[in-house]
Amino acid sequence: MKVFLGGTCNESTWRRRIIPLLEAEFFNPVVDDWTPDRMAEELRQREECDVCLYVITPKMTGVYSIAEVIDDSNKRPEKTVFVRLRDDDDEKFTDGQWKSLGAVAQMVERNGGRAFDSLKSAATHLSHCCRPECSKEQQ
Template identity: 50%
Template sequence: MGNCNNELAEDKIFLGGTCNNSVWRDELMPMLQVKYFNPVVEDWTPECQEEEYKQKEDICRIHFYCITKEMTGVFSIAEVIDSVHNKEKITYLHVIPEGFDERQLKSLKAVVDLVKRRGGIAYIDDDILRSARILNYAHAKYSPKQA
């Protein structure tokens, strides 16, 4: 689980997307070679909500969203679209297709296409390892160089 009191860093990856007991974060985080902010906590408080907003807006330049079949609401989709329209952010969307029906996948493909048209990187793929590789590379490429 996350900690809403994460240390501040010059640059991190924001891990947004499906919650609801999805396991993609548990699979992805050990593969990341970069700092990240995981907004998932056991006890969601107003302080944690504030910290998530600060991390998303002020600290994490790279935003990664993973959408899985455990998604029950649509706020994560709204966050992806908000992020990709912020040209100070680099936005990635990974849709894991397993468990979605044909109509849902058609709609999610339209979201993927929209994110791409707006300058983000988006794809539908079963393999979370692909995202780990992309995020590790992106962080190395786009992070400010340490002196």
Template identity: 45%
Template sequence: MKVFLGGTCSGWKWRDKLQSLLKCDFYNPIVKNWGEADRLREVHERETADYVLYGITNGIRGVYSIAEVVDDSNKRPEKTLFLNLYKEDDRDYTKQMNHSLKAVENLLKENGVKCFNTIESVVNFLNG
């Protein structure tokens, strides 16, 4: 089994903690010097992964990760996972964004996406 680690790129390094706990293969798309070869590999890895995990933290600065997870929830909900870590760190935390992400989470659940609120819970699912 392989999981693609999508989602928030800035802020808290949630992928580092998650990767050390996973017993399955994974692809981390974060690289130092992003180029066309990296983009092509990301597309391939995302399409061939058994699961695509979207981890969202309060480091989120744009909306594209949210657009991707909602798109995947409609096209392939059985392989889409949502990890809402927004409240894990008090920096830049706002109640409005927290409520908005909770609404996104509820929409995803209605589409059949498995949603998690801790690294440990998603690790238990993936390692189980």
């Protein structure tokens, strides 16, 4: 299994924290030099990875990752996983932002994807339910 690690950048540490919890290969799209070739590789990996994991934290400054997770939950719901983290170091979502992200999580789930509020619960789900040999019924 290979996991696409999409979502918040901006020096968020969520990728470093979840990688040891994954029992899988992964693709990290974060690079120092964002070139057209890197953008093309990210799109290819989103298509080819077994799971597209999107983690949104308060360090988020753009909204493209929200569009990506909704797009994937519509096109590839069986492999879309969304995580919203209330805190990221000393930054925290406001109550209004948290509620809005809860609505995004509900939309992802209505589309057939999965949503979580912690890295540990998402990693547990990935290790138990997203193996190629697992059927949809086990999820």
